[in-house]
Amino acid sequence: MDKKTLKHIAKLSRITLTDEELEKFTPQMETILDSAMLLQTVNTDSVNPMKRHVSFLELREDTPKDSLSQEDVLKNAKYKEKGFVKVYGKIFGSLEES
Amino acid sequence: MENTKYDVIIGLEIHIQSNTQSKMFCTCPTHYFEKEPNTHVCPVCLGLPGALPIPNKRAIELCILLGIATNCDIEKEIHFDRKHYFYPDLPKGYQISQYKRPICSDGHIDIKDKDGKKYEIGIERIHQEEDVAKSTHHTEGNTEYSLIDYNKSGVPLIEIVSKPNIRSAYQAKEYASKIRQIVRYLNISDADMEKGQMRCEPNISIQEKGKWQLVDGKIFPIGDYILNPKSEVKNIGSISAVEKAIEFEVERMISEIEDGKTLIQQTRGWDANKGKTIFQRSKETADDYRYMPEPDIPIIEIGSEDIERISGELVELPDEKKDRYQKTYSLSDYDCDVLTANLSISNYFEELLAILSKDMDTVKAAKSASNWITGTLFSIANDKKIDINQDNIPKESLAYLILEFEKKILTKNKAEAILRESLEQKKDLKELIQKATQESTQNTKNLDSIIDDVINNNSKAVTDFKSGKQSTIGFLVGQVMQKSNGSADPNKARLLLIEKLNG
Numbered sequence: 001m002d003k004k005t006l007k008h009i010a011k012l013s014r015i016t017l018t019d020e021e022l023e024k025f026t027p028q029m030e031t032i033l034d035s036a037m038l039l040q041t042v043n044t045d046s047v048n049p050m051k052r053h054v055s056f057l058e059l060r061e062d063t064p065k066d067s068l069s070q071e072d073v074l075k076n077a078k079y080k081e082k083g084f085v086k087v088y089g090k091i092f093g094s095l096e097e098s
Numbered sequence: 099m100e101n102t103k104y105d106v107i108i109g110l111e112i113h114i115q116s117n118t119q120s121k122m123f124c125t126c127p128t129h130y131f132e133k134e135p136n137t138h139v140c141p142v143c144l145g146l147p148g149a150l151p152i153p154n155k156r157a158i159e160l161c162i163l164l165g166i167a168t169n170c171d172i173e174k175e176i177h178f179d180r181k182h183y184f185y186p187d188l189p190k191g192y193q194i195s196q197y198k199r200p201i202c203s204d205g206h207i208d209i210k211d212k213d214g215k216k217y218e219i220g221i222e223r224i225h226q227e228e229d230v231a232k233s234t235h236h237t238e239g240n241t242e243y244s245l246i247d248y249n250k251s252g253v254p255l256i257e258i259v260s261k262p263n264i265r266s267a268y269q270a271k272e273y274a275s276k277i278r279q280i281v282r283y284l285n286i287s288d289a290d291m292e293k294g295q296m297r298c299e300p301n302i303s304i305q306e307k308g309k310w311q312l313v314d315g316k317i318f319p320i321g322d323y324i325l326n327p328k329s330e331v332k333n334i335g336s337i338s339a340v341e342k343a344i345e346f347e348v349e350r351m352i353s354e355i356e357d358g359k360t361l362i363q364q365t366r367g368w369d370a371n372k373g374k375t376i377f378q379r380s381k382e383t384a385d386d387y388r389y390m391p392e393p394d395i396p397i398i399e400i401g402s403e404d405i406e407r408i409s410g411e412l413v414e415l416p417d418e419k420k421d422r423y424q425k426t427y428s429l430s431d432y433d434c435d436v437l438t439a440n441l442s443i444s445n446y447f448e449e450l451l452a453i454l455s456k457d458m459d460t461v462k463a464a465k466s467a468s469n470w471i472t473g474t475l476f477s478i479a480n481d482k483k484i485d486i487n488q489d490n491i492p493k494e495s496l497a498y499l500i501l502e503f504e505k506k507i508l509t510k511n512k513a514e515a516i517l518r519e520s521l522e523q524k525k526d527l528k529e530l531i532q533k534a535t536q537e538s539t540q541n542t543k544n545l546d547s548i549i550d551d552v553i554n555n556n557s558k559a560v561t562d563f564k565s566g567k568q569s570t571i572g573f574l575v576g577q578v579m580q581k582s583n584g585s586a587d588p589n590k591a592r593l594l595l596i597e598k599l600n601g
Binding site for chain 2: 014051052057064070081083
C-alpha cells in the first residue's frame with residue numbers, strides 16, 4: 001500500500017483526503033492489509049471451496065409481496081422531497097446507471 | 099457512410115428489463131412505471147445493512163431462455179459477483195452482477211444487411227444483474243441536487259454484449275431491432291425503449307483498413323499500427339437513434355483524425371433534439387469496479403433437465419417463421435418481414451389463414467390474407483392508431499369479407515370501404531358485409547334483367563356484334579348504364595353482356 005493506491009481508493013469511494021490524512025492513513029491501511037494477508041499463509045491445498053451450492057429449483061418463486069410504506073422507506077433519509085430521497089451536490093449526470 | 103480509408107468497428111451493449119412480477123433479489127413488485135416514488139422498496143433493494151438477496155428463479159430462467167434463443171453456451175453453474183461503485187442510485191455501494199462467468203456466452207444471431215444478405219453478429223456474453231434506482235437532477239439557485247426513487251432498484255436486468263463484429267450503423271440498428279423482436283417473441287421483456295425497458299450503448303471506433311484484425315472476438319493492431327481509441331454513446335432512446343448516433347460518431351471521429359487531432363477514449367451522450375453526441379467524460383483509465391464473488395448468494399447449479407424445461411418455452415422465432423412463410427406460402431420477402439414483425443400480427447395472420455383455408459387453396463389464401471393485412475388493414479390501422487387484433491377486427495368477419503371479395507360478390511373498393519366504415523365508425527363488420535352482399539346480389543339480379551331488356555330491344559346492335567363488330571359492345575354497355583341510372587358496374591355489365599351474347 002502506497003499513498004498513490006490509497007488516494008485512488010479514496011477517490012473511488014468519493015472521499016477527499018488531505019495530504020496529512022494520506023500520510024497518517026497509509027501506514028494504518030498497510031497494517032490492516034498485512035493482518036488480512038495472514039490468511040494467505042494458511043495451507044488450504046486439501047480444503048474444498050466452502051461456498052454453498054443450491055439446485056435451480058430451490059430458488060425463490062417469482063411472487064411479489066408487499067413492500068415497505070413510503071414513510072418507512074424515507075425514515076432514514078436525511079433529506080427528502082415529494083416522496084423522493086434528496087441528495088445534495090452535483091453528481092455527474094443521469095447517465096451513469098448500470 | 100462507406101469510407102475507403104477506415105473500417106468502422108462497433109460493439110453493442112444492450113440492457114433489457116425482464117418482465118418478472120418481483121424484483122431480482124427481493125419480493126418487491128417490479129411494475130413501477132408511473133407509481134408513487136419509493137413505494138416498491140424493501141430493506142434488500144434499499145441496501146439496508148444485514149438484508150440478504152434471494153435470487154428470483156423466473157428471472158434466471160428468462161436469461162437462460164434468451165441465451166438458448168441466441169445460440170449461446172449455457173453455464174452449468176451460476177456465480178454472482180459484486181461490482182462496486184459509489185453513487186446515489188446504487189444504495190448498497192455495489193451492483194450484483196456477473197463478472198467472469200456469465201450465464202450465457204458465445205452466441206450469435208443473423209440480421210439482414212443493407213444489401214439484403216444475411217450477416218451474423220456474434221454475442222460475447224449475456225449475464226444477469228439488477229437495475230439501479232432512478233435519479234433526476236435539479237438546480238435551485240446555486241444549489242444542485244438529485245431526487246432518487248428506489249422503485250427501479252433491483253429490477254431484473256439482462257445485459258447482452260455483442261462481439262465487436264458490427265461494421266456499420268445500419269447493422270447495429272438491425273441487430274438491436276432483432277434482439278428486441280426476440281425478447282418480445284419470447285415474452286422476456288416488453289423492451290419499450292421510451293420506458294427504459296431496453297437500453298442500447300454502442301462502443302465505436304474507426305481503424306485504418308488492413309491495419310487491424312479480429313482475434314477471439316477482440317481487436318488487435320497489425321504491425322506497429324496504434325489502434326484509435328473508442329467512444330461509448332449513452333442515452334439512446336430509440337432503435338433509430340442507435341443508427342443516427344453511430345453515424346454521427348463515425349463522421350466526428352473521421353473528421354477529427356483528418357484534421358490532425360488526437361482522439362481520446364470517452365463517453366458521450368446522444369442528444370436526440372440536436373441530433374448529435376455530446377462529450378461527457380474521458381476514460382483515460384480502465385474502470386475500477388473491484389469485482390468480487392457475491393458471498394451472500396450460493397452457487398446455483400443448472401442441470402440438463404433445467405435447460406430442457408426452459409427450452410420448452412422456446413417459440414418459433416422470427417427468422418424461422420419467415421422461412422416457413424416463404425417456403426409454405428410463397429410469400430414475398432417484404433410480406434414475410436411485415437407479418438413476422440411481431441407475434442400478435444403473425445398470430446392474427448395465421449388464424450385468419452386457418453379460417454380462409456377451409457374455403458380456399460392455402461397458398462392463395464395466404465397471399466390474400468397477407469395482402470389484406472399488410473395493405474388495407476395496416477393503412478387503416480395506422481391512420482386510426484388502432485391495433486390489429488381480434489377485438490378490433492374479428493378474424494371471422496375479415497375472412498368473410500375476403501371470401502366475398504374473392505367470389506367477386508364485393509369489389510375491392512367496396513370491400514375496403516366496408517372495412518374502413520366498420521373501423522372508423524365502430525360498426526359491426528359482419529352486419530356491414532351482409533348488407534353489402536345482399537345489395538350486390540340484388541344489383542346482379544337487377545342487372546341481369548336490364549341486360550335481357552337491352553338485348554331484346556337492340557336487335558341491330560346484337561346482330562352487328564354477333565357478326566364480328568366488337569365495338570358495338572360499348573354501345574350496349576352504354577344502354578345498360580342508362581337503364582340502371584348509372585348504378586351498374588360497367589365492367590360487370592360488359593362481362594355479363596358478352597357471356598349472354600356468346601351463349
